[in-house]
Amino acid sequence: MSTYVYGITHDxxxxxxxxxxxxxxxxxxxxxxxxxxxxxxVSTAPQGLxxxxxxxxxxxxxxxxxxxxxxxxxxxxxxxxxxxxxVAAELRRAKEHYTALLDRLKDRVEFNVKAVHIEEAALRTxxxxxESLREANERLRAQDGGTPAERMAFGEQVAGALExxxxxxxxxxxxxxxAHAEQVAMGPPVDxxxxxxxxxxxxxxxxxxxxxxxxxxxxxxxxxxxxxNGPLPPYSFVAEPAQ
Amino acid sequence: MxxxxxxxxxxxxxxxxxxVLDLILDKxxxxxxxxxxxxxxxxxxxxxxxxxxxxxxxYLRFAEACNRxxxxxxxxxxxxxxxxxxxxxxxxxxxxxxxxxxxDTVKDTLGRDSEEERPTAKSGRRSGRKEAE
Numbered sequence: 001m002s003t004y005v006y007g008i009t010h011d012x013x014x015x016x017x018x019x020x021x022x023x024x025x026x027x028x029x030x031x032x033x034x035x036x037x038x039x040x041x042v043s044t045a046p047q048g049l050x051x052x053x054x055x056x057x058x059x060x061x062x063x064x065x066x067x068x069x070x071x072x073x074x075x076x077x078x079x080x081x082x083x084x085x086x087v088a089a090e091l092r093r094a095k096e097h098y099t100a101l102l103d104r105l106k107d108r109v110e111f112n113v114k115a116v117h118i119e120e121a122a123l124r125t126x127x128x129x130x131e132s133l134r135e136a137n138e139r140l141r142a143q144d145g146g147t148p149a150e151r152m153a154f155g156e157q158v159a160g161a162l163e164x165x166x167x168x169x170x171x172x173x174x175x176x177x178x179a180h181a182e183q184v185a186m187g188p189p190v191d192x193x194x195x196x197x198x199x200x201x202x203x204x205x206x207x208x209x210x211x212x213x214x215x216x217x218x219x220x221x222x223x224x225x226x227x228x229n230g231p232l233p234p235y236s237f238v239a240e241p242a243q
Numbered sequence: 244m245x246x247x248x249x250x251x252x253x254x255x256x257x258x259x260x261x262x263v264l265d266l267i268l269d270k271x272x273x274x275x276x277x278x279x280x281x282x283x284x285x286x287x288x289x290x291x292x293x294x295x296x297x298x299x300x301x302y303l304r305f306a307e308a309c310n311r312x313x314x315x316x317x318x319x320x321x322x323x324x325x326x327x328x329x330x331x332x333x334x335x336x337x338x339x340x341x342x343x344x345x346x347d348t349v350k351d352t353l354g355r356d357s358e359e360e361r362p363t364a365k366s367g368r369r370s371g372r373k374e375a376e
Contacts, residue, residue, distance in 0.1 A: 078280040133309075158309055188265060
């Protein structure tokens with residue numbers, strides 16, 4: 001039976017997976033593979049596991065629950081070891097690395113902030129700042145939108161200007177937030193966001209960070225929407241051990 | 244779980260899940276000796292589709308959206324606005340192709356088995372997403 005792995009934590013002796021819902025349908029039991037001070041939260045891997053909402057959610061919930069109790073190193077969704085012994089062997093092999101990482105992440109949580117331009121406001125901004133775009137827009141308007149080729153060329157220029165605006169505005173979001181964080185990790189620009197940034201903070205400073213997000217939303221809300229998710233397990237701040 | 248979520252101005256837990264998908268699927272530890280379950284499609288969803296690539300459709304949509312804008316703050320739809328208003332539905336369907344289509348695909352993959360948890364929390368965030376709902 002192969003073994004699904006959620007994450008790694010300290011073996012405090014008091015670990016209990018009975019309140020947790022594992023991946024799979026019906027949900028698998030969550031248990032712990034312990035070795036030498038470390039413990040991996042695992043389940044027996046269900047057959048044909050896919051990235052369904054239920055399973056993604058189960059993975060996330062198990063980690064959130066563990067993170068509430070102690071530092072945890074989250075695995076990326078979908079890690080499957082050959083069996084429990086393979087998990088134990090990995091814990092033994094890189095024990096020092098995992099232990100040091102857990103110590104460093106003690107009482108630390110991740111907050112993820114995504115900021116997205118409000119499209120109409122962003123379009124207004126790029127048009128008002130660029131006279132040639134404005135003129136091109138007026139020209140096309142006067143011609144009922146112009147030919148498809150003209151529209152496309154114009155739209156491409158606008159897309160470039162929007163991209164430039166995203167780059168410019170990213171700092172106005174990231175810099176004030178970074179001031180509250182111990183570590184910062186940038187994520188990919190999902191959903192056309194202008195900023196996708198993860199911040200590592202002491203769990204006691206989470207509120208301070210969300211207040212800062214609220215302040216930024218108040219200041220920049222006419223141009224963008226900013227959302228914050230956290231406290232989260234530190235997905236963006238775990239590094240693999242050397243092989 | 245609500246304790247864990249402090250998303251400004253939006254609600255459900257599924258909105259939360261959608262918003263942190265890129266973390267669950269693209270961050271976190273990857274250990275070489277462990278396999279990863281087959282995620283055919285899902286990585287593509289997060290890193291490729293959710294990163295909306297500028298395309299012909301988006302260019303046309305931007306052009307049309309600019310044409311509809313009334314830059315004089317005073318408002319008052321002039322004749323061009325009315326004329327372009329007539330093309331609006333056409334433009335919207337293009338939007339759906341480029342942006343909302345991607346959002347739909349992600350939702351499909353997330354599964355419709357729990358409809359009440361569909362990620363609707365951020366539906367008003369952006370026009371593309373809104374039209375996907």
